[in-house]
Amino acid sequence: MIEQIDHIGIAVKSLEDGIRYYEKTLGLHCEAVEEVASQKVRTAFFHVGEVHLELLEATDPESPIAKFVEKNGEGIHHIAFRTNNIAGQLKQAAEAGTRLIHEVPFEGAANKLVAFLHPKSTHGVLTEFCAEKKA
Numbered sequence: 716m717i718e719q720i721d722h723i724g725i726a727v728k729s730l731e732d733g734i735r736y737y738e739k740t741l742g743l744h745c746e747a748v749e750e751v752a753s754q755k756v757r758t759a760f761f762h763v764g765e766v767h768l769e770l771l772e773a774t775d776p777e778s779p780i781a782k783f784v785e786k787n788g789e790g791i792h793h794i795a796f797r798t799n800n801i802a803g804q805l806k807q808a809a810e811a812g813t814r815l816i817h818e819v820p821f822e823g824a825a826n827k828l829v830a831f832l833h834p835k836s837t838h839g840v841l842t843e844f845c846a847e848k849k850a
């Protein structure tokens with residue numbers, strides 16, 4: 716079951732510049748900066764009430780974020796839904812005919828399991844499911 720929107724992913728060219736904007740202009744506080752080597756990104760998280768912002772900066776020209784920024788410029792990259800059953804969520808999406816980018820969840824930032832649906836079959840919104848990793 717989807718519990719809530721967990722975070723909004725925003726692609727930036729420079730994590731430092733992005734962090735500065737959200738701290739100085741909006742007065743938010745950066746909670747954590749983390750590199751996710753498997754996705755070739757560095758991320759910065761901000762709490763905004765129950766929802767987070769996840770800034771994403773490419774660490775490699777082959778990173779999906781580098782390709783996104785090259786094509787679209789900086790901006791909103793994905794929306795992440797928190798679920799208590801990521802495998803079930805992926806199964807439901809696949810059964811509904813939605814194209815999955817990941818059939819098996821992998822370890823994302825903030826110690827969560829994540830998997831993405833393809834934006835070509837989600838009306839243009841790159842969609843992430845994320846779930847707490849069970850201890």
Ligand code: ZN
Binds near residue numbers: 722769795843
């Ligand atoms: Zn995300």
